[in-house]
Amino acid sequence: MFDSPEQEKEILLRIRQGDQLAFEKIYRVYGPKLYGNLFRLLKSTTQTEEILQDVFLKVWEYRASLDPLKSFSAFLFKIAENKAYDFFRKATREKKLEAELIALSTVNYMALEEIVTDDEKSAALENAINNLPPQRQQVFRLCKLEGKSYKEVSDLLGISLSTISDHIVKATKAIRDHLQSRKSTLPGFAMIIWLIS
Numbered sequence: 001m002f003d004s005p006e007q008e009k010e011i012l013l014r015i016r017q018g019d020q021l022a023f024e025k026i027y028r029v030y031g032p033k034l035y036g037n038l039f040r041l042l043k044s045t046t047q048t049e050e051i052l053q054d055v056f057l058k059v060w061e062y063r064a065s066l067d068p069l070k071s072f073s074a075f076l077f078k079i080a081e082n083k084a085y086d087f088f089r090k091a092t093r094e095k096k097l098e099a100e101l102i103a104l105s106t107v108n109y110m111a112l113e114e115i116v117t118d119d120e121k122s123a124a125l126e127n128a129i130n131n132l133p134p135q136r137q138q139v140f141r142l143c144k145l146e147g148k149s150y151k152e153v154s155d156l157l158g159i160s161l162s163t164i165s166d167h168i169v170k171a172t173k174a175i176r177d178h179l180q181s182r183k184s185t186l187p188g189f190a191m192i193i194w195l196i197s
Contacts, residue, residue, distance in 0.1 A: 009068040051083045128178035134165050139167040
């Protein structure tokens, strides 16, 4: 800790002026305690380190508005608390989404490869998929053609479940529109259109 409140005020004034050494001093003083508090909440070294970094990054970004007359520790711990709540809110949303997607895929799962046997239909579907943007195409192939779960694809590509879901929704609409425009010349697409919905 600091020897006196005046010493902390002086350090904060230096941080306001962009002094990185003063910033490092604040980090050394408050970082370990903040880490301990966050770890007790999050129970994850990785998440704790990420949020700790976010907290001090925010302090640095808003350094010009630091008020040396107000409690810096209260300000710092409030930012940390908000970041931790944001993390829990996001994790809860993603868990709920994951559960919904797993339930949906369990009920409706059937890889398209098993259904698309007719060469002409297969070529039309391939053409529709090839028109998608690269990442959307990759997500669609992994989920719908290879039958991977959204969670597997999320882990494989390093993108969130909500992004996977967004790609699938948009890919499905684009492919369905493409196939429906060719329905009159290629009969028997009803099953494929239903499967990708």
